[in-house]
Amino acid sequence: MTQSCHSASNAAPAAPAISTVTQVSPLIAAREAASSSALRSCTACGMHQLCLPMGLDESDMKRLDKIIGRRKVARDDFLYRIGDRFTALYAVRVGHFKTYQENLDGDRQITGFQMPGELLGMDAISTEQHQCDAVALQDSEVCEIPFARLEQLFGQIPHLLRHFHRIMSHEITSEQNVIMLLGNMRAEQRFAAFLVNLSSRYAARGYSSTRFQLRMTRQDVGNYLGLTIESISRLISKFRKQGLLAVEQRDVEVVDLAALKRLAAGAETCAPAPARAAL
Structure with missing residues (x-):
């Protein structure tokens, strides 16, 4: 049977909900805001x-x-x-x-x-x-x-x-x-100079000069350097084989920073890695 509006109105009033919101005094809020502002x-x-x-x-x-x-x-x-x-x-x-x-x-x-x-x-x-x-x-x-x-x-x-x-x-x-x-600059010089530049900028900020993450994509790097994404991938592979870099996705380790600087300056070329002698 459907309950009438009259019977509903005679029901006992519900208990007021208990607020779980913690009240913060204006003084504490002001102090927290000032502290946050100071940190920023x-x-x-x-x-x-x-x-x-x-x-x-x-x-x-x-x-x-x-x-x-x-x-x-x-x-x-x-x-x-x-x-x-x-x-x-x-x-x-x-x-x-x-x-x-x-x-x-x-x-x-x-x-x-x-x-x-x-x-x-x-x-x-x-x-x-x-x-x-x-x-x-x-x-x-x-x-x-x-x-x-x-x-x-x-x-x-x-x-x-x-x-x-x-x-x-x-x-x-x-x-x-x-x-x-x-x-x-040749393509390998461009990429070497780009990495050396990142290395020096991170070092100036107190970070490692030899371990950092590329925040940009390979396509972005190629666009900036006037190279294709395929060229960037080939250069990364070439530098790894030469022992200049270790790369895991966007994580970069500069293994030989001195050699990378010489390459960027045009003092040497990135020759193909020597073939292993047959056993």
Whole structure:
């Protein structure tokens, strides 16, 4: 028999649910927020000696930190797109990025790979529009530095401006090196120079110079170096046979860094591995 609405209304009221949510006092919440903010500040960042705050004293670093925001970028998401309005520079705090340009036919040319402590977006300063796409190669985090406010700090902190000029000079030198890499070097030199460059950049960040992981795909490496993915695979196999590298998927061990540097400099060639004598 169906229960009537009248009988339902006479039922005993249900006991109130017991809340399991722990109340946090505003003071504790404020302390936790302040602690989290301190851990994410420039002074607490292990990359600050490679990044924009390099050489600043603590008071100037705090002034810089006040204008900086933090932004997380998921793997394969864009930090910015070509043609976007330029408003800020981005310092990589965690993770890796790649930048690339695309022509009208949809062909892409990778222009760089960025790691913690490096700046993105400097090529947009003159035109006030981003000149490339920037994509996260893994879940990453950047420090967002509003450029208009940064320019104001340049007038107040001369050392910050001088260091910014050094960063710009380094960017120009890097672009010139890429032009030489693509224009004058043999395929094996290009790949060796690429690995030596990664090695030195990881070493500068306190990581191993001989053991690291390639965050980019072989196709990305080939695109950057002007080589096919098949060429990259052949070079990896060749370098392994020569005892220069040990590779397991994306994990790379540089077995003979000195020889790799000589190869990158053109001081020697990567000859085929000698055949074993018959027993």
